[in-house]
Amino acid sequence: MEAQDLNRLKYEGNTLTKPQQDECGQILYPYLPSEELVEAVNLAILLERPLLLKGEPGCGKTQLARAVTYELGLAYEAWYIKSTSRARDGLYTYDAVGRLRDAQLAASGIQDGSAERAKNPAAYVRFEELGRAFLNEKRTVLLIDEIDKADIDFPNDLLRELDEQRFKVEETADEYRAKHPPIVFITSNDEKDLPDAFLRRCLFHHVKFPVRERLIEILNARFLGTSPEVLEKAIACFLKLRQDMELDKGAAGKKVSTSELIDWFKALSHNTEEDVLTKLDGKLPYHHVLLKTVEDRDRYLGEG
Amino acid sequence: MNERPLLNLFTQLRDAGLPLNIEDYEAVLRAIEAGYGTGDHETLSRLCRTLWVRSEDEERLFDYYFEFLTVPSNQMPLAHFAVPVSPKPPPQFLWKYLAIGLLTGVIAVGGGFAARQIWRPFPLPEQTSHASRSPQLIGLPQPQRVANQPFRLLETNEVLVVLMGAVFSAGLVLAVVWLLQLITDRWIQEGKSRPRIATKTPEFTLASESVQDGNYKVRTNQIVLHTPAEGNQINRHQAPTSDEFFPVTRRQMKQSWRYLRRLVQEGAVTEVDVSATVDQIGRQGIFLKPVLVSRKTNCAQLLIFLDQGGSMMPFQELSTRLVETARRGGRLGRVSVFHFRNCPTDSLCWDSAQRAAESLDAVLKRLSSGRVVVLIFSDAGAARGQFDLKRVEQTEEFLTELRQRVRYMAWLNPMPRQRWVGTTAAEIAYLIPMFEMNRQGLNQAVSVLRGKPITSGMRR
Numbered sequence: 121m122e123a124q125d126l127n128r129l130k131y132e133g134n135t136l137t138k139p140q141q142d143e144c145g146q147i148l149y150p151y152l153p154s155e156e157l158v159e160a161v162n163l164a165i166l167l168e169r170p171l172l173l174k175g176e177p178g179c180g181k182t183q184l185a186r187a188v189t190y191e192l193g194l195a196y197e198a199w200y201i202k203s204t205s206r207a208r209d210g211l212y213t214y215d216a217v218g219r220l221r222d223a224q225l226a227a228s229g230i231q232d233g234s235a236e237r238a239k240n241p242a243a244y245v246r247f248e249e250l251g252r253a254f255l256n257e258k259r260t261v262l263l264i265d266e267i268d269k270a271d272i273d274f275p276n277d278l279l280r281e282l283d284e285q286r287f288k289v290e291e292t293a294d295e296y297r298a299k300h301p302p303i304v305f306i307t308s309n310d311e312k313d314l315p316d317a318f319l320r321r322c323l324f325h326h327v328k329f330p331v332r333e334r335l336i337e338i339l340n341a342r343f344l345g346t347s348p349e350v351l352e353k354a355i356a357c358f359l360k361l362r363q364d365m366e367l368d369k370g371a372a373g374k375k376v377s378t379s380e381l382i383d384w385f386k387a388l389s390h391n392t393e394e395d396v397l398t399k400l401d402g403k404l405p406y407h408h409v410l411l412k413t414v415e416d417r418d419r420y421l422g423e424g
Numbered sequence: 425m426n427e428r429p430l431l432n433l434f435t436q437l438r439d440a441g442l443p444l445n446i447e448d449y450e451a452v453l454r455a456i457e458a459g460y461g462t463g464d465h466e467t468l469s470r471l472c473r474t475l476w477v478r479s480e481d482e483e484r485l486f487d488y489y490f491e492f493l494t495v496p497s498n499q500m501p502l503a504h505f506a507v508p509v510s511p512k513p514p515p516q517f518l519w520k521y522l523a524i525g526l527l528t529g530v531i532a533v534g535g536g537f538a539a540r541q542i543w544r545p546f547p548l549p550e551q552t553s554h555a556s557r558s559p560q561l562i563g564l565p566q567p568q569r570v571a572n573q574p575f576r577l578l579e580t581n582e583v584l585v586v587l588m589g590a591v592f593s594a595g596l597v598l599a600v601v602w603l604l605q606l607i608t609d610r611w612i613q614e615g616k617s618r619p620r621i622a623t624k625t626p627e628f629t630l631a632s633e634s635v636q637d638g639n640y641k642v643r644t645n646q647i648v649l650h651t652p653a654e655g656n657q658i659n660r661h662q663a664p665t666s667d668e669f670f671p672v673t674r675r676q677m678k679q680s681w682r683y684l685r686r687l688v689q690e691g692a693v694t695e696v697d698v699s700a701t702v703d704q705i706g707r708q709g710i711f712l713k714p715v716l717v718s719r720k721t722n723c724a725q726l727l728i729f730l731d732q733g734g735s736m737m738p739f740q741e742l743s744t745r746l747v748e749t750a751r752r753g754g755r756l757g758r759v760s761v762f763h764f765r766n767c768p769t770d771s772l773c774w775d776s777a778q779r780a781a782e783s784l785d786a787v788l789k790r791l792s793s794g795r796v797v798v799l800i801f802s803d804a805g806a807a808r809g810q811f812d813l814k815r816v817e818q819t820e821e822f823l824t825e826l827r828q829r830v831r832y833m834a835w836l837n838p839m840p841r842q843r844w845v846g847t848t849a850a851e852i853a854y855l856i857p858m859f860e861m862n863r864q865g866l867n868q869a870v871s872v873l874r875g876k877p878i879t880s881g882m883r884r
Contacts, residue, residue, distance in 0.1 A: 159460065159467075161473045166458055167451050172478065216698045217714070224711050310675075316443050326480065385690040 129165050129259075135191040136339050148314060151180065151187035152334060160325040161188060167323070170264075170282060170304035172314075175327030178377025181307040185263035188303065195260040198304075199249035205270045207277030210250035214291045219244045224347060230353075233391065242292045254298040262302040268311040275318035283321060330378060341356040342382060343389055346379035349391055353400050354385055361410065361420055368419070376410050384409040429456070430472065433493045437476060440485050444476055451475050528597045535593025542585050569735035632732065645653045670742050671862040680866045683757060684873055685722040687797060693718045725758040725795045726750055726873075727787075727830070731802030733766035739838040742861065743801050746836075757795065762787070767815050768800065768822045784822070788829040798826060798833040798874040804858070805848030806839035823855055834869035836861050 133153040140148045153161075161184070164171035173181040191198040199210050199374065219238055225234035237243050253260040267275060280382045281287045285298035306322065308314065330338065335355050358381050365375045387406040388396050399405040404421055430452060438444050452475050456462060469490050477486045538714030672680075692717035700715040728741045729748065730736075750759045762772040762782075772782055804819070805812055827834065835858040837849060844850045844858075852858065857872045859865035 156470055156474075159470060163455055163460060163471070166455060166460075167475075169451070170755070210539050216702070220705070220711055227710075282708075316584070320443055320445065320448075322478065324478040325474060326483070344853055 129192055131158055131161045131165065131188050131191060133161075133187070133191070134189045138344075139342070140190065142186070148186055148190055149183075150338070150339055151183050152330075152341060153180075153184065153187070154328070154330070155329065155335070157184070157325060164305075164323050165303055168301045170306050170322045172319070172324045173305060173307045173309055173327055176329065176375065176377055177309060178379035179327045179329060180378060181327055182263065182265055185261050185305040188305075189261040192261075194303070195253075195256050195258040197249040197253045197256075198258055198263040200265045201267050201270045201274070202204060203271075204268050205274065207274055207281075210248050210264075211281065211287045212245050212247045212251045212289055214289070215244040215246060233309060242289075243296065244290060245289050250302075251277075251287065251296070253302040254285065254287065256302075257298060259300060260299040260302045262304045264304065264306045266309060267306050268308045268314070273315075276315050279318060279321065310394040316324075329362075332346070335359075335378070336382065338378065339382070339385055343385060346389065347393055350388075351395050353397060354388060355381075357400050357404070358384065358410075361404070364420060365416075374412070380410055381412070429453075433472070433489060434476075436489050436493060437486065440489060442476060442482055442485065443478075445522060448476055461765060468494075511570070524598075524601055528594050528601075531597050532594035535589045535596075537586065538589060540582060540589070556736045623677070629686040643784075670745070672866055674745060674749055674802075675864065676863050677746060678752075680870050681750050681756065681864070683867070684724050684726065684797070686724040686757075686868045686874075687720040687721045689718045690721050690723060691718045695719060721757070722758040723795050725760070725791060726756050727758065727791070727796055727798045728761045729768055729772070729798065729800040729802070730761060731762050731766065731768075731800075732763045733802075735803055735805075735807035736838075738805070739801075739861075742838060746801060760787075764802075765801075766805075767818045768802075773884060784825060791829070794831075796830050798830050799869060799873065800833070800856070801861075802835070803837055803839045803849065804835070804844075804852045806837060806844045809843065809847050812848050813853070815848050819848075819852050820855055832873045832875055833857075834859065834872040836865060836869055 133151075136148060136151045142148050161173055173184065175181055176266060185198065186196065187243055188194075219241070222231075222234040222238035223230040239319055247255060250264075252260060253262040282304065285301055286295060289293045326400060332355065335358075339355070341353055358376065362376050365373065369375065384406055387409055389400070391399065404410065407421055411420055431449070432448050434444065435451075448702060452461075455471055455475065461468040469487075472490065473483065474488055477483045492856040638756070695717055697715045697717045700717070701711075703770070704715055705711045728747055730747070732740070747759070747761050748758060766774060769784075772784055772787060805815060833856055835852065835856045837844065837858055839849065841860050844853060849858065857869070859869045
């Protein structure tokens with residue numbers, strides 16, 4: 121049955137081509153993945169391994185998980201990592217203070233139910249993202265966002281849970297096993313090198329900057345009914361800026377990204393078509409969206 | 425069909441230092457069974473890349489080996505991808521050889537007949553044919569037989585001439601073809617050889633070299649940044665204006681510095697210590713207030729001694745970066761830098777121009793000894809390749825004094841290890857853990873500073 125389940129789940133990457141609303145009423149914007157990325161996602165599903173996504177900021181690493189969730193109709197959990205995150209925080213938290221409070225209330229006799237509750241340690245366990253993904257009756261897409269922000273030992277602490285698909289709540293000594301292996305996407309901005317032992321268990325995909333045709337498709341899907349002339353001109357302008365940045369800063373420098381292009385185009389699209397065309401002829405319009413440092417502004421603003 | 429496709433590529437990549445194990449190989453087999461990567465060369469490469477490659481550095485290695493070990497052909501069955509470029513010449517070569525053979529044959533036959541034509545004025549064809557038709561005329565008179573004799577000789581001569589002509593012209597044609605090939609080969613080589621040798625060959629040799637020291641990432645980094653670009657693959661990674669040309673990039677330095685930490689709870693109390701609170705309630709019988717503790721912070725203080733002697737001039741930029749990354753990216757408690765020339769002595773300078781000096785004693789007194797670690801960056805005489813006993817003694821004296829206050833010390837040497845032999849550096853390496861300035865060396869130096877024992881082979 122498991123095998124059938126695996127065979128059925130196949131990501132095509134062609135469902136989310138128009139803005140949609142998900143179950144929670146949040147708007148999902150179109151996501152147009154490259155063929156390679158689609159294949160990587162399917163491999164991750166097939167082999168039940170986490171997919172590690174790297175790539176320049178704003179290239180859509182985080183959006184992928186939502187798009188896959190939408191297309192396959194699965195549950196979704198997102199775990200946003202902070203510099204203070206610990207691996208256990210993703211599985212569950214234990215409300216020790218709450219139990220203490222209940223014990224106090226019970227001792228003073230103010231509240232009746234609190235004594236009963238305080239006797240049961242399991243009542244103070246709250247499952248977090250990874251824990252919920254394991255326990256969900258529905259297969260879940262789990263996003264672990266910006267894993268490189270955490271401590272250097274963080275990924276290694278997750279190894280056992282991701283590998284064996286089970287975890288133990290230390291306070292109650294209960295062990296939980298994943299009902300369905302979650303589809304795990306991990307994004308990293310490459311701030312830190314991830315440990316080899318962790319990398320060994322992941323599949324890796326480098327999300328590349330889209331080619332020109334793909335950019336046009338992306339904008340077309342996002343801003344319906346835009347005239348091709350405006351699109352062409354805006355993208356030409358954007359790509360020239362990016363090319364200049366690439367020449368000046370090299371492969372490692374911060375360049376304008378897909379997400380910035382979308383923001384910038386959004387700003388442009390508030391004008392009439394003629395206005396946009398004349399604006400694009402002059403110096404770079406709405407440069408606040410694209411140029412984020414003083415050096416960048418001084419350097420690229422004049423060129424338009 | 426081959427039972428183990430891609431095994432050759434897999435083992436080669438493992439040998440090159442990619443951290444692959446048998447599960448990774450099985451994963452590829454499973455994926456192929458499920459129908460992935462079976463289309464053509466490109467899809468197979470993509471599949472293997474997704475499953476086996478985990479960083480851009482590894483991707484470069486992978487691309488190289490994949491191109492090296494597989495035949496780009498759409499018709500090739502899957503099993504053939506695992507075979508290295510076969511000795512059997514590809515079809516276009518076969519055609520070429522066939523054409524040359526045919527041409528040679530035609531010219532040879534033509535040459536033979538041409539030679540016979542040239543020979544014609546001498547022999548008499550009529551008589552020849554006559555003689556050949558009646559070789560057994562016994563009744564012929566003696567002189568006639570004698571006269572006939574040359575004709576018969578001539579006939580065999582004629583065959584010889586045709587043969588010789590054929591052989592000669594065939595030889596001539598082959599020689600010309602061979603010469604042409606030689607010239608074109610030379611041409612192609614001259615056109616291509618420089619970039620190819622520069623990009624491909626070192627990558628290969630360094631990849632195998634890296635198995636020995638397990639540090640292929642930095643090595644490949646070096647190559648890509650040093651060599652002129654050839655083709656798209658390399659070009660993508662080559663940054664013409666990038667200034668990351670050192671064996672350790674800024675980012676890698678920062679990454680190494682992050683490991684240098686000694687966490688202590690310091691500062692304002694902000695976090696609840698649950699177990700201490702529970703313990704307190706147990707003792708007091710009632711919960712009065714939670715026990716608060718301060719956050720853990722990194723208190724490691726780094727003292728960097730930079731050599732600014734003449735031989736260290738080329739490494740000035742590198743040392744600047746070392747300091748800059750430690751200060752900005754390392755999350756260290758404190759970073760202090762002192763400069764010296766050639767050999768550290770009691771008097772240390774604050775600034776690189778060596779104007780404001782301070783005695784070592786005064787510096788050490790200001791530092792809380794438990795948290796300070798010392799890193800020395802100097803070639804220790806390895807750049808000039810000389811041995812100076814006085815310098816060794818002076819350094820030893822300095823280190824002895826330092827050791828009274830500082831527990832962990834390491835030395836980074838910008839010169840490669842093999843250049844230390846026979847110089848002052850080799851002697852100093854006995855006194856203090858000394859490492860080459862590359863990523864591995866920097867990491868090892870940092871782990872020494874963290875108090876980790878030195879693993880085998882690090883110390884001379």
